[in-house]
Amino acid sequence: MPELPPLPTISQLVFTGFALFTCASALGVVLARNLFHGALALVATLFGVAGLYVMLEAEFLAVSQVLVYVGAIATLITFAIMLTRSMMYGKTSPLNRQWGKTGLFAVMIFLALYGFVGSIPWADSAPAVLADESMIAALGVEFVTNYVVAFEVMGLLLLVALVGAVMLARDNN
Amino acid sequence: MLSQYAFILIMAAIALVLPLAAIILGHILGPRRPDAVKNAVYESGVETIGDTWVQFRAQYYLIGLVFVVFDVEAIFLFPIAIAYSQLSLFAVFATIFFIVLLVIGLLYDWRKGALEWQ
Numbered sequence: 001m002p003e004l005p006p007l008p009t010i011s012q013l014v015f016t017g018f019a020l021f022t023c024a025s026a027l028g029v030v031l032a033r034n035l036f037h038g039a040l041a042l043v044a045t046l047f048g049v050a051g052l053y054v055m056l057e058a059e060f061l062a063v064s065q066v067l068v069y070v071g072a073i074a075t076l077i078t079f080a081i082m083l084t085r086s087m088m089y090g091k092t093s094p095l096n097r098q099w100g101k102t103g104l105f106a107v108m109i110f111l112a113l114y115g116f117v118g119s120i121p122w123a124d125s126a127p128a129v130l131a132d133e134s135m136i137a138a139l140g141v142e143f144v145t146n147y148v149v150a151f152e153v154m155g156l157l158l159l160v161a162l163v164g165a166v167m168l169a170r171d172n173n
Numbered sequence: 174m175l176s177q178y179a180f181i182l183i184m185a186a187i188a189l190v191l192p193l194a195a196i197i198l199g200h201i202l203g204p205r206r207p208d209a210v211k212n213a214v215y216e217s218g219v220e221t222i223g224d225t226w227v228q229f230r231a232q233y234y235l236i237g238l239v240f241v242v243f244d245v246e247a248i249f250l251f252p253i254a255i256a257y258s259q260l261s262l263f264a265v266f267a268t269i270f271f272i273v274l275l276v277i278g279l280l281y282d283w284r285k286g287a288l289e290w291q
Contacts, residue, residue, distance in 0.1 A: 072241040082229040140252030144264035155274040162278030
């Protein structure tokens with residue numbers, strides 16, 4: 001009697017569910033006729049990615065994903081759509097004249113990534129992850145020691161965003 | 174550790190299934206005799222004026238952007254706060270410098286009146 005393939009574990013099933021959910025809602029972002037519906041599908045996609053982060057035991061990343069991308073960036077995208085009158089009215093076609101070229105590039109990038117990911121010798125078992133709190137603390141220490149320049153430059157970038165937004169939005173009226 | 178998240182997943186599944194079941198059952202079982210009054214959009218019993226898709230004011234976007242910036246700041250300060258007892262004086266000053274940069278931005282927005290609703 002031939003040996004049956006092993007049954008998928010629960011975490012594999014949950015991962016597959018999250019992956020399918022993420023892919024389906026990502027397709028919704030691209031294919032939605034109404035741009036606002038596309039933005040709502042984007043929120044679902046970002047939630048799906050947060051679920052994948054949890055599956056990878058990257059909890060801090062998952063919380064950041066929900067807080068920053070779902071909570072703030074998605075709100076900002078929604079505002080941007082609602083500010084643009086022509087986008088709110090009627091339906092926009094998901095295709096324009098460049099869909100052929102774009103599709104070709106998308107397939108090429110997919111093939112390149114597929115070959116790249118396939119060629120890496122992945123370890124069978126993950127290295128031991130630090131316990132929750134000490135991992136986040138280690139991240140915090142890294143911010144202000146090894147990556148302190150990048151950290152301060154990011155603060156500068158946020159300052160530019162704060163000032164630039166006011167310059168653009170206020171000086172017109 | 175992951176099994177703790179199973180509760181969130183079960184909760185999310187219930188939260189999704191219950192309203193979906195209510196909507197679908199209502200769709201299947203409920204009688205449908207639509208007329209103009211039943212289909213009319215209403216809010217608090219007042220007849221609506223104009224279209225649902227109104228153009229929003231640019232100030233919402235400005236407030237949204239300020240919110241994003243301070244959201245990101247909070248995310249970055251959280252691990253540093255956890256690690257606070259292990260940090261050197263230099264690291265603490267680096268963090269204070271980071272906060273001061275953003276306070277400058279906040280003061281600028283405040284002085285320019287961007288935080289006031291008009």
